[in-house]
Amino acid sequence: MKQALAAAALTLLVSAGFLLWIAEDMAPRAEFVAHVEPPQAAETDYLRAAYSPLHFRPAIETAEDAQCLACHREVLEDRVRAASPSGLKTETLRAWYQETPTYAGEQDTFHRRHLVTPLAKRLMNLRCNTCHQGHDPREEAQGAAADSARQDDAGFTLRKQVNPETTCLKCHGQFPWQLMGLPGPWEAHKAAFGDNCLNCHAAIRTKRHEVTYLNAAEIEQAGKEGADACYGCHGGRSWYRIGYPYPRTPWPDMPAEVPEWAKNRPTQSEARFLGGVAQGTRP
Numbered sequence: 001m002k003q004a005l006a007a008a009a010l011t012l013l014v015s016a017g018f019l020l021w022i023a024e025d026m027a028p029r030a031e032f033v034a035h036v037e038p039p040q041a042a043e044t045d046y047l048r049a050a051y052s053p054l055h056f057r058p059a060i061e062t063a064e065d066a067q068c069l070a071c072h073r074e075v076l077e078d079r080v081r082a083a084s085p086s087g088l089k090t091e092t093l094r095a096w097y098q099e100t101p102t103y104a105g106e107q108d109t110f111h112r113r114h115l116v117t118p119l120a121k122r123l124m125n126l127r128c129n130t131c132h133q134g135h136d137p138r139e140e141a142q143g144a145a146a147d148s149a150r151q152d153d154a155g156f157t158l159r160k161q162v163n164p165e166t167t168c169l170k171c172h173g174q175f176p177w178q179l180m181g182l183p184g185p186w187e188a189h190k191a192a193f194g195d196n197c198l199n200c201h202a203a204i205r206t207k208r209h210e211v212t213y214l215n216a217a218e219i220e221q222a223g224k225e226g227a228d229a230c231y232g233c234h235g236g237r238s239w240y241r242i243g244y245p246y247p248r249t250p251w252p253d254m255p256a257e258v259p260e261w262a263k264n265r266p267t268q269s270e271a272r273f274l275g276g277v278a279q280g281t282r283p
């Protein structure tokens with residue numbers, strides 16, 4: 001009996017001692033340094049970056065430019081060489097596109113000419129995903145595998161990162177003088193029309209450019225100064241041999257009869273660019 005009591009007392013003592021010891025151990029330690037995951041630099045994991053969800057739909061549809069530029073700064077920062085590898089200075093050379101009257105400044109890169117040059121910023125509001133609608137780094141052809149883009153997916157063009165027919169052609173196609181009833185190409189007849197498109201277009205197809213990627217009000221302003229700005233996107237910088245089949249947006253006083261060439265035209269701009277932007281209200 002005595003023995004059992006002594007054992008119980010001992011157990012109690014030992015447990016109390018333990019509890020005290022544990023409590024003491026749980027107190028914060030002055031020398032403790034918490035573990036923090038080192039920040040993962042995007043470039044260190046090439047594969048993860050190349051397969052960034054931002055390269056695919058649906059994420060690319062809502063991507064902000066800043067998200068793309070976090071990895072692709074070179075797109076806006078790279079500049080053309082000051083001299084060719086054989087030593088010819090850029091400033092002494094002319095490219096065909098530098099002949100257009102609206103061309104300002106030195107030669108510049110493709111991306112910069114569409115995103116940051118003064119003319120681009122004035123007339124346009126292009127975003128990375130205006131042109132880039134997604135690409136698969138592994139498979140550059142549609143319909144090639146069960147998990148690749150569908151064969152009829154026009155946003156995904158064979159071995160290209162953008163679809164030229166739905167982007168470039170809009171602003172780099174031919175001037176369709178035939179369907180305007182003009183006697184011939186603009187360059188040959190512009191004098192007869194006062195070198196100004198608005199002589200006709202103040203009343204014809206007046207609902208135009210009301211899309212998120214263009215600055216409609218600025219374009220109209222530039223058109224008042226002469227035909228060069230308008231013609232720049234409608235024949236003046238063309239390398240295609242065709243024109244873009246623009247939507248034929250109904251305008252006030254539009255004739256009821258639809259001309260033959262316009263029978264298959266849409267009557268509004270692509271839905272993804274509508275965004276409820278009214279002419280003249282862009283900041």
Ligand code: HEC
Pocket residue numbers: 042046048049050051052054055060063067068069070071072128129132135161
């Ligand atoms: C996390 C970093 C990261 C982000 C964010 C990112 N990219 Fe990329 N991107 C890469 C890497 C890495 C590659 C592969 C580059 C290569 O193989 O040359 C790549 C490839 C590309 C290519 C193809 C280049 C080629 O020559 O094959 C395009 C076009 C592109 N990205 C556009 C975009 C756009 C547009 C966005 C935004 C919607 C974007 N990227 C967001 C890292 C990124």
Ligand code: HEC
Pocket residue numbers: 065068069072075111114115126127128129130131132159160161162167
């Ligand atoms: C006017 C259309 C257009 C816009 C706007 C545009 N791109 Fe591109 N981009 C292209 C074309 C065309 C290519 C070449 C594609 C090919 O080789 O198939 C390209 C190529 C690229 C490449 C591959 C590397 C290179 O420099 O050739 C990257 C990366 C890229 N774009 C990122 C971007 C990012 C980021 C933005 C937004 C800041 C952007 N692009 C805006 C049309 C555009």
Ligand code: HEC
Pocket residue numbers: 097102103104107108109110113114117118119120123124131162164167168169170171172213232233237
């Ligand atoms: C919304 C209209 C628009 C679209 C879409 C567009 N461009 Fe342009 N492009 C312009 C304008 C405006 C300029 C002149 C910019 C300037 O002079 O600063 C230009 C200039 C150019 C130039 C000459 C300038 C240079 O320095 O390289 C090339 C080449 C070019 N575009 C190619 C393309 C290609 C390829 C595409 C399709 C991926 C495309 N553009 C899509 C409006 C557009």
Ligand code: HEC
Pocket residue numbers: 176179180181182186193196197198199200201204205227230231234243244245246247248259262
């Ligand atoms: C003599 C009058 C006249 C002049 C000058 C004129 N246009 Fe037109 N334009 C028309 C007519 C008419 C149409 C077709 C209207 C319709 O849809 O029935 C048209 C249609 C267009 C279209 C739509 C083409 C399509 O495929 O849907 C564009 C773009 C255009 N004009 C741009 C211009 C530009 C840019 C200039 C100046 C460089 C210009 N026009 C000068 C009369 C003119």
Ligand code: HEC
Pocket residue numbers: 123124170171197198201204205207208209210211214219220222223224229230231232233234246247248249250268269270273
């Ligand atoms: C920065 C390039 C650019 C400039 C500058 C420009 N356009 Fe356009 N224009 C476009 C594009 C792109 C479209 C197709 C827009 C859409 O519906 O997505 C278009 C569409 C049109 C249409 C068809 C509109 C419709 O929906 O029926 C006419 C007409 C037209 N432009 C005339 C002009 C005239 C006139 C000027 C000068 C005042 C001019 N454009 C200046 C790029 C341009």
